[in-house]
Amino acid sequence: MRIDVITIFPGYLAPLREALLGRAISAGLVDLAVHDLRTWTRDVHQAVDDAPYGGGPGMVMRPQVWGEALDAVLALDERPARIVVPTPAGRPFTQATAQAWSGDERLLFTCGRYEGIDQRVVDDARRRDLTVDEVSIGDYVLVGGEVAVLVMVEAVVRLLPGVLGNPASAEQDSFSDGLLEGPAFTRPEVWRGLAVPDVLRSGNHAKIARWRRDRALERTAERRPDLLAALPEDALDDADRAF
Numbered sequence: 001m002r003i004d005v006i007t008i009f010p011g012y013l014a015p016l017r018e019a020l021l022g023r024a025i026s027a028g029l030v031d032l033a034v035h036d037l038r039t040w041t042r043d044v045h046q047a048v049d050d051a052p053y054g055g056g057p058g059m060v061m062r063p064q065v066w067g068e069a070l071d072a073v074l075a076l077d078e079r080p081a082r083i084v085v086p087t088p089a090g091r092p093f094t095q096a097t098a099q100a101w102s103g104d105e106r107l108l109f110t111c112g113r114y115e116g117i118d119q120r121v122v123d124d125a126r127r128r129d130l131t132v133d134e135v136s137i138g139d140y141v142l143v144g145g146e147v148a149v150l151v152m153v154e155a156v157v158r159l160l161p162g163v164l165g166n167p168a169s170a171e172q173d174s175f176s177d178g179l180l181e182g183p184a185f186t187r188p189e190v191w192r193g194l195a196v197p198d199v200l201r202s203g204n205h206a207k208i209a210r211w212r213r214d215r216a217l218e219r220t221a222e223r224r225p226d227l228l229a230a231l232p233e234d235a236l237d238d239a240d241r242a243f
């Protein structure tokens with residue numbers, strides 16, 4: 001997978017070259033290129049923003065600079081790219097989104113700042129039959145798109161074959177079966193007077209699986225009843241319902 005990121009703060013994306021993601025890049029599983037949006041400015045001040053038409057707070061990012069940047073970065077590789085535009089007004093980015101995008105050949109992330117990017121940049125890309133997804137990572141307000149890109153790239157890249165040491169980990173993700181995962185424990189058996197649940201040390205795999213499922217159902221009902229309500233009819237078996 002090729003990933004391009006366009007931003008006025010390239011340094012914000014440095015964490016993508018650390019740890020797991022850094023190893024995925026070194027292993028050739030991901031090609032990452034970060035581009036400074038100001039490369040495509042033409043004025044001495046390298047202006048990327050201007051006042052909003054119709055008034056209102058803050059500034060809006062200029063379409064000319066973004067249009068030239070997108071055209072140039074898209075031309076760097078012939079593979080079709082999904083253009084991702086983080087925005088507070090976007091569709092929710094979920095695990096299902098990450099799963100879907102993990103099958104893409106190329107992702108191109110545009111990091112807005114100020115009050116966002118002139119809407120015509122998205123409109124122009126869509127009318128050229130480019131795939132453009134305007135997404136939000138959550139119902140809170142950030143200062144720009146860079147942090148959202150860090151979140152989305154990590155969520156997608158960890159799903160690529162060969163990235164996670166143990167593929168089962170991604171298969172047993174929270175949300176992958178529609179439920180939150182339950183509590184996890186490791187040694188020591190007792191820590192500050194708190195013991196690991198006996199069932200986890202029983203060696204009885206059926207009982208352990210049941211216990212873990214019950215804890216996942218309990219936690220989901222307590223913290224995310226919306227996820228429970230959204231489960232498909234056949235997602236819960238009789239043992240689940242008895243819980």
Ligand SMILES: N#Cc1c(-c2ccc3ccn(Cc4ccc(CN5CCCC5)cc4)c3c2)n[nH]c1N
Pocket residue numbers: 057086087088090111112113114115116117135136137138139140141142143144145146148
């Ligand atoms: N993903 C994601 C995001 C973002 C995000 C993503 C990309 C950009 C680019 C610029 N900003 C700053 C900003 C902040 C507030 C507003 C709304 N306006 C304020 C007054 C009138 C409406 C517009 C932009 C961004 C924020 N925030 N939260 C998420 N889950």
